[in-house]
Amino acid sequence: MIHAQQLSKSFGQVQAVRNVSLEAPDGQITALLGANGAGKTTSLRMIYGLIRPESGQVRIDGQNPHENRELVLNRLGALPDARGLYKNLTARENIEYFGRLHGMDEETLQQRTDLLIEQLGMQKFANRRTDGFSQGQRVKVALARALVHDPQNIILDEPTNGLDVLATRGVREFLRQEKARGKCVLFSSHVMQEVSAICDRILVIHNGVVCAEGSEQELLAATGQATLEDAFVSLITDDEQTTSEVSA
Amino acid sequence: MKNPFSVIFQKEFRENLRDKRTITSALIMGPLMGPILFAVMFGFMIQQQKNKSEKPLELPVIGADQASSFIKFARQQGAKILPGPDDPEQAIRDKTHDLVLRIDPDYAQQFRHGLPARIQLYYDESNKDSSTPVRRVQRLVNQYSQTIGSLRLQLRGVNPVLTRAAFIEEHDLSTPQSRAALILALLPYVLMIGIFTGGMYLAIDTTAGEKERQSLEPLLLNPVPRSTILAGKLAATVAFSLMAVAITIITFRIAFTFIPFEELGMALKLDARIMGLIFLLLVPVALLAGSLQTIIAAFSRNFREAQTYLSMLLLLPMLPSLAVMIMPLKENAWKMATPILGQNLLINQLVKGEAINPLDLLLAVGGTTAVGLGLAWVAVKLYNRERMLFSS
Numbered sequence: 001m002i003h004a005q006q007l008s009k010s011f012g013q014v015q016a017v018r019n020v021s022l023e024a025p026d027g028q029i030t031a032l033l034g035a036n037g038a039g040k041t042t043s044l045r046m047i048y049g050l051i052r053p054e055s056g057q058v059r060i061d062g063q064n065p066h067e068n069r070e071l072v073l074n075r076l077g078a079l080p081d082a083r084g085l086y087k088n089l090t091a092r093e094n095i096e097y098f099g100r101l102h103g104m105d106e107e108t109l110q111q112r113t114d115l116l117i118e119q120l121g122m123q124k125f126a127n128r129r130t131d132g133f134s135q136g137q138r139v140k141v142a143l144a145r146a147l148v149h150d151p152q153n154i155i156l157d158e159p160t161n162g163l164d165v166l167a168t169r170g171v172r173e174f175l176r177q178e179k180a181r182g183k184c185v186l187f188s189s190h191v192m193q194e195v196s197a198i199c200d201r202i203l204v205i206h207n208g209v210v211c212a213e214g215s216e217q218e219l220l221a222a223t224g225q226a227t228l229e230d231a232f233v234s235l236i237t238d239d240e241q242t243t244s245e246v247s248a
Numbered sequence: 249m250k251n252p253f254s255v256i257f258q259k260e261f262r263e264n265l266r267d268k269r270t271i272t273s274a275l276i277m278g279p280l281m282g283p284i285l286f287a288v289m290f291g292f293m294i295q296q297q298k299n300k301s302e303k304p305l306e307l308p309v310i311g312a313d314q315a316s317s318f319i320k321f322a323r324q325q326g327a328k329i330l331p332g333p334d335d336p337e338q339a340i341r342d343k344t345h346d347l348v349l350r351i352d353p354d355y356a357q358q359f360r361h362g363l364p365a366r367i368q369l370y371y372d373e374s375n376k377d378s379s380t381p382v383r384r385v386q387r388l389v390n391q392y393s394q395t396i397g398s399l400r401l402q403l404r405g406v407n408p409v410l411t412r413a414a415f416i417e418e419h420d421l422s423t424p425q426s427r428a429a430l431i432l433a434l435l436p437y438v439l440m441i442g443i444f445t446g447g448m449y450l451a452i453d454t455t456a457g458e459k460e461r462q463s464l465e466p467l468l469l470n471p472v473p474r475s476t477i478l479a480g481k482l483a484a485t486v487a488f489s490l491m492a493v494a495i496t497i498i499t500f501r502i503a504f505t506f507i508p509f510e511e512l513g514m515a516l517k518l519d520a521r522i523m524g525l526i527f528l529l530l531v532p533v534a535l536l537a538g539s540l541q542t543i544i545a546a547f548s549r550n551f552r553e554a555q556t557y558l559s560m561l562l563l564l565p566m567l568p569s570l571a572v573m574i575m576p577l578k579e580n581a582w583k584m585a586t587p588i589l590g591q592n593l594l595i596n597q598l599v600k601g602e603a604i605n606p607l608d609l610l611l612a613v614g615g616t617t618a619v620g621l622g623l624a625w626v627a628v629k630l631y632n633r634e635r636m637l638f639s640s
Contacts, residue, residue, distance in 0.1 A: 048469060050465060050468060050469065069471070070471035070472070070473075071471075073469060073470065073471035074471050076469075078466075078469050079466075080465045080466055080469065081465075082462035082463070082464070082465040082466065083462060083466065084458075084461035084462030084463035084464075084466070085461075085463065086259075086263055086461075086463060087461070088263045088264075088266040088267055089259070089262075089263055089266075097255070097259050098466075098470060100250060100252075100255040101252055101255055101256070101470035101471070101472050102470060102471060103252070103471075129266075142466065145466070146466065146469070
């Protein structure tokens, strides 16, 4: 379970995130929906403890990732926006490397690696060096290595970015299985269909601020729109009006 | 369960052993080029020396018939008399001869009257090939002049020793080994450059490289302290440096068997004990080099930029020696404790077969280790900074 309260962060003059609060319960998929540059990546980075928020706090299963970093990271698997692989290692070796860094014993590591290779459909390229992998293959390896230690909490930054239809469906199916196992899944996206397809709860983020929150039905009802896309557009244009009113 | 330090070390080590570019530059080119260049330079020097002193002195003489007794003397001394060219100046300019001896037309007459008879020597001092034969000709003429002078005095009943009010007796204390000093001074640099090139790609790969290929952020999401991550990477960098320097030392050992040092009257030693001591001396230099390279690469935005900076760092091994030339350090202890400089001095002593002071060895290893650990600490601190992630 992931809990964030009033997170803010600015880089120089730019306020990237302002007072973002969110809750992602276990057994549900929560989405952070926003356009490019809305503050999704910065919010997630603060949640998984890579950068320190200027104000506000994060709790993952009750622990602060900045104070008990290693404890939290043992219960957390994150797929960041950066998903570079080691090209002189095979896909399997890339996954195993992270497993060993998590202190997994060899037997569990092999079982878990085999399972992930099967679940994500990586049998054909698991023992090849990752140099020259396609975007889809790279994302699958990055996802597998992020989740090799079977964490309770899963954070994914735009997991299906650049994937083709089949690969996207594979990742979605995988996330549904994790949800069914009672995992807490939080991911960011700018793709409406995807959010609509698998999410239980949606947070709309715009200009660093969460401007709406709820299930898809609730968002549609609140905005009086028929599709999530229309609801999203109406929410972020509304927000711009309020912002301009405030600044005026 | 393995500790994360060794997991990281093993991964970096194995991954880089698979990288052709790293292997070629760190373990093949660097360690082989130095010793081979060294052997070629030495071989060239030996060849030149041999040519110069063993070849009979070729002496083109104009007007040889004027000075038959001198010519006879020169032949006795092993000179090969050649017919002189028509125009000596032209012959020197055209480099058809390195030198030309011209017997003055008045030579015979002057000689008969007991007056100084003139022999003209034409040569070009800027022509390096002329320096040895010119010296030999000068010596030849002086010897002849002294011999004749003594005979003339004896004929007049004067003891020729009277003309020598004082004389110089030369004591050249250079041992065969110390004569090699000039070229040998290069040997420590070749070893140091081996260290720097050996770790260069790993230092870049672990910092700027991780950033550029977008793998740093995922790596930092493992429950391992950043200091441990960097320590593992630094250890792999140092290990590559040490492999490179070990290969360099072994290549030197092999190269030395092919260089005929005895022909220069030198004896250079590089036995197992000396090789071991040199390696020991260089271990802390590898730590220093790896940390310094990591720090610089951490400031670079990408692989290419880091590579540019680190190539410039290859000049670093020369700095301490230059600094001492400008500001002489009197205290031997400070010299020994100065990183790289201490190693330079001791490696030269070792190869020349001189006994080294154990205290000097301790100072050199200790001083460099202290600086190396300090730099490693700075590298770890830099790695802990949030900015480290986003400077790309």
